[in-house]
Amino acid sequence: MDPTWVFIGVFFILAPLLAAAPILIGHYLGPHKPNPIKNDVYECGLKTVGDAWVRFKVQYYLFALVFLIFDVELVFLYPWAVAYDMLPTFAVLEGLLFIIMLLAALIYAWKREALDWYD
Amino acid sequence: MVTTFVFVLTAAVMLVAALVAVLKNNLVHAAMGLVVTLFGTAVLFVLLEAYFLAVAQVVIYVGAIAILIVFSIMLTRRVGADWGQQTNATWPFALLVAGLLTVLLGLMVRGWAAVTAQPASQAVPADMTARLGAALVDPNGYVVPFEVASVLLLAALIGAVYVAWGGRKAEKDAQG
Amino acid sequence: MAFLQDPTVIVEWLRQLFLGWGLSPSLASLLLYVLGALALATGPLLWVIFLIWFERKAVARIQDRLGPNRVGPYGLLQPFADVLKLLTKEDIIPAKADKFLYWLAPILSLAGVLLLWPAVPLGKGIGGNVNVAVLYLVAVGTLSTFAILLAGWSANNKYALLGAFRTVAQMISYEVPIVLALLVPVLLARSMNLQDIVAAQDVWFVVAAPLAALIFFVASIAEVGRTPFDLLEAESEIIAGFHIEYSGMKFAMFFAGEFLHAFTTGVLGAVLFFGGWRGPGAESYPILGLLYLWIKAFLLYFVIVWIRGTFPRIRIDHLLNFSWKFLTPLALVALMVTAVLDKMLAPLGAWPRALALLVANGVIWLATQRWLRGVEKRLQPPMVAQPGEYPVAHYTPPEPQAAEGD
Numbered sequence: 001m002d003p004t005w006v007f008i009g010v011f012f013i014l015a016p017l018l019a020a021a022p023i024l025i026g027h028y029l030g031p032h033k034p035n036p037i038k039n040d041v042y043e044c045g046l047k048t049v050g051d052a053w054v055r056f057k058v059q060y061y062l063f064a065l066v067f068l069i070f071d072v073e074l075v076f077l078y079p080w081a082v083a084y085d086m087l088p089t090f091a092v093l094e095g096l097l098f099i100i101m102l103l104a105a106l107i108y109a110w111k112r113e114a115l116d117w118y119d
Numbered sequence: 120m121v122t123t124f125v126f127v128l129t130a131a132v133m134l135v136a137a138l139v140a141v142l143k144n145n146l147v148h149a150a151m152g153l154v155v156t157l158f159g160t161a162v163l164f165v166l167l168e169a170y171f172l173a174v175a176q177v178v179i180y181v182g183a184i185a186i187l188i189v190f191s192i193m194l195t196r197r198v199g200a201d202w203g204q205q206t207n208a209t210w211p212f213a214l215l216v217a218g219l220l221t222v223l224l225g226l227m228v229r230g231w232a233a234v235t236a237q238p239a240s241q242a243v244p245a246d247m248t249a250r251l252g253a254a255l256v257d258p259n260g261y262v263v264p265f266e267v268a269s270v271l272l273l274a275a276l277i278g279a280v281y282v283a284w285g286g287r288k289a290e291k292d293a294q295g
Numbered sequence: 296m297a298f299l300q301d302p303t304v305i306v307e308w309l310r311q312l313f314l315g316w317g318l319s320p321s322l323a324s325l326l327l328y329v330l331g332a333l334a335l336a337t338g339p340l341l342w343v344i345f346l347i348w349f350e351r352k353a354v355a356r357i358q359d360r361l362g363p364n365r366v367g368p369y370g371l372l373q374p375f376a377d378v379l380k381l382l383t384k385e386d387i388i389p390a391k392a393d394k395f396l397y398w399l400a401p402i403l404s405l406a407g408v409l410l411l412w413p414a415v416p417l418g419k420g421i422g423g424n425v426n427v428a429v430l431y432l433v434a435v436g437t438l439s440t441f442a443i444l445l446a447g448w449s450a451n452n453k454y455a456l457l458g459a460f461r462t463v464a465q466m467i468s469y470e471v472p473i474v475l476a477l478l479v480p481v482l483l484a485r486s487m488n489l490q491d492i493v494a495a496q497d498v499w500f501v502v503a504a505p506l507a508a509l510i511f512f513v514a515s516i517a518e519v520g521r522t523p524f525d526l527l528e529a530e531s532e533i534i535a536g537f538h539i540e541y542s543g544m545k546f547a548m549f550f551a552g553e554f555l556h557a558f559t560t561g562v563l564g565a566v567l568f569f570g571g572w573r574g575p576g577a578e579s580y581p582i583l584g585l586l587y588l589w590i591k592a593f594l595l596y597f598v599i600v601w602i603r604g605t606f607p608r609i610r611i612d613h614l615l616n617f618s619w620k621f622l623t624p625l626a627l628v629a630l631m632v633t634a635v636l637d638k639m640l641a642p643l644g645a646w647p648r649a650l651a652l653l654v655a656n657g658v659i660w661l662a663t664q665r666w667l668r669g670v671e672k673r674l675q676p677p678m679v680a681q682p683g684e685y686p687v688a689h690y691t692p693p694e695p696q697a698a699e700g701d
Binding site for chain 1: 125165168170171175178179182183184186187190191193194248249250251252253255256257258262265266268269270272273275276277279280281283
C-alpha cells in the first residue's frame with residue numbers, strides 16, 4: 001500500500017470524529033428544554049402548510065443530467081492530460097476530437113434551452 | 120493483514136448499506152445506502168491500488184449519479200416514501216432461485232484456479248494513470264472505444280434532453 | 296538546526312521514541328499517521344477561529360464599520376467568545392426532522408473541507424503527495440454537496456429544501472468549469488500530483504494559463520457559496536437556506552466549514568497557479584515554503600473576502616447561465632488552445648512557452664469580449680428614442696381602451 005493512502009484512510013476516520021466532537025460537546029453542554037412550538041418548523045413566521053417534502057420541477061433533473069455527461073467525459077480526459085509527454089500529435093488530435101464532442105453536447109443543450117432557468 | 124481487515128470491514132458495511140438501499144421505504148434513505156455502497160467500492164479500488172479508478176468512482180457515481188438519483192426522487196409524486204408492501208406473493212420462489220444461483224456461483228468460483236491461487240506479487244507501476252491515458256488514445260489500444268464513448272455520451276445527452284425537456288414553451292403549455 | 300532543513304527528523308525522532316516504548320514498527324507507523332492526521336486537521340480548525348475574526352473585521356472596514364473591537368485587542372478574542380456562546384446554546388432538533396441525516400449533515404460539511412488537506416503539498420517533501428490529487432479534490436468536494444443536500448432534506452422545512460436544491464444545482468453547474476480549468480495545470484505539469492504540479496512551476500502557471508486560473512477562482516467562489524454566489528443563504532428570500540433549522544454547534548460547523556472552504560480555495564489556487572510553496576530559499580528550508588504558501592493563500596483569501604464585501608448577489612438564472620454559457624465554453628476553448636500550443640511549442644524553454652500561452656490566452660479573452668459585446672447589443676433594446684417610440688426600454692404604451700357598456 002502507498003503510505004499516503006494509508007494516511008488518507010486514517011484521515012477519513014479522524015476528520016468526521018473531529019467535526020462531531022464539538023457538536024456532541026455542545027449538545028450536552030447546552031440547555032435542553034424542548035417544547036412543541038420550539039421544535040416546530042420555522043417558515044417565514046407563517047403557519048406551516050403540509051410537508052416540506054414536496055415535488056420539485058424537472059429543471060433540477062435536467063441540470064444534473066447534463067452535469068453527469070460532462071463529468072464522465074472529463075474524467076476520461078485526465079489520463080490523457082497526464083500522458084501528454086508520451087502522446088504523438090495524432091493522439092493529441094484524438095483528445096481534441098473528444099473535447100469537440102463535449103462542445104457539441106454543450107451547444108445542443110444550449111440551443112434546446114435545456115440550460116435556461118425559467119420560473 | 121491490515122488490508123484484509125479493512126477489506127472485510129468495508130465489505131460488511133457495503134452489504135448492510137446495500138440492504139438499506141433495497142429494503143428502506145424512505146427513498147432518500149435508500150439513496151444514501153446506495154451512496155455508501157458506491158463509496159465502499161471506491162475503498163475497494165484503493166485497496167487494489169487502483170487509485171485513479173477509486174477517485175473516478177467517487178467523482179462519477181457519488182458526485183453525479185447519486186445526485187441525479189436524489190433529484191429524480193424529488194420528482195416523484197409521493198416524494199421519497201412508498202409505504203406500500205415492497206414484495207409480492209412470489210417472493211419465496213425468487214429467494215429460492217437467488218439462493219440456488221449464489222450456491223452455484225460459489226461452487227464454480229471455488230473450482231476456478233485464478234481465485235484460489237496466490238497472485239504473484241506485482242508492484243503497480245507508479246505512472247499507472249499516464250499509461251492508462253496513453254493506452255486510451257493509442258491506435259493499437261483503445262482509441263476506438265474512447266471516441267465511441269464520446270459519441271455515445273453525446274447521444275445520451277441528446278436523448279435525455281429530448282425526452283425530459285420539450286423546451287421552455289412546451290413546458291409552459293403543459294402547465295396550462 | 297537540522298529540523299529547519301528537514302522537518303522529517305521530527306517524525307523519525309518520534310518513531311524512535313515509540314519503538315523505544317516497545318511498540319511494533321507497524322503500530323508505531325500507525326500511531327504516527329494518527330498524530331499526523333490530528334495535527335493536519337486541528338491546524339486548519341484552529342486557523343478558522345482567526346479567519347472568522349479577520350473576515351468580520353475586513354468586511355466591516357470595507358463597509359465603513361468598525362467590526363469586532365470589544366473583546367481583547369482589536370477584538371481578536373471575539374471568536375472565542377462566540378464559540379463559548381455557541382457551545383452553551385440549546386441544540387434544537389425539529390420534531391419532524393429526519394434525525395440521523397440531520398446529525399450527519401454538519402459533520403459531513405466540515406469533514407468534507409478538512410479532507411481536502413491531505414492532498415495539499417505544504418513544502419518540499421512535506422504534506423500531500425497523492426498520485427491522483429487533483430481528481431481526489433474533486434471527489435472529496437462531492438461530500439460537501441451531499442452535506443448540503445442532506446441538511447436541506449432532513450430538516451423538513453420548505454425553505455431549507457429549496458435552498459439546498461438551488462445550491463446543489465449551483466454546485467454541480469460550477470463543478471464543470473472547475474474540473475475543466477483543473478485540466479490545464481494537469482496538462483502543463485503532466486501529473487495529477489499536486490507536489491509535481493508545484494515542482495513543474497518554474498514559471499507560475501498563472502502566466503501560462505491566466506484564463507484557467509480566473510475560471511478556477513471564480514467557479515470556486517461559487518462552489519463555496521460565497522457572495523456574489525450566495526443564493527444558498529439568501530436571507531431575504533429563503534431565510535437562511537439549507538441551515539435554517541440548525542442551531543448551536545451544528546450551525547457553527549456549517550459556518551466553520553464555509554470559512555475554511557474559502558481559505559482552502561485560496562490554498563488550492565496558490566498551489567495550482569501561484570507556485571505553491573516555491574519561493575527564495577524554500578528548497579533548503581521547507582518551513583519557509585510553508586510560510587510562502589500561507590502568504591499566497593492568504594492574499595487569495597483576501598480577494599475572496601474583498602469580493603464578498605463589494606459585489607451584490609446574482610439572480611439564480613444569471614448564475615446558472617454564467618456557468619454554462621460563459622465559463623464552460625471559455626474553459627473548453629482555453630483547454631483546447633493550451634493543449635495544441637503546448638504540444639507545438641514543446642521544444643521551447645519554459646519562459647517562451649509560458650509567454651506564448653499568455654499571448655494565446657489574451658487573444659481568447661479579446662475574442663470573448665467582442666462576442667460578449669455582440670450579445671449585449673442583441674439583448675439590450677436601444678435606449679435612445681427612435682421616432683415614434685417611447686424612450687424607456689421594455690415599456691409598451693397601454694392600448695387605448697374602448698369604453699364599455701354604453
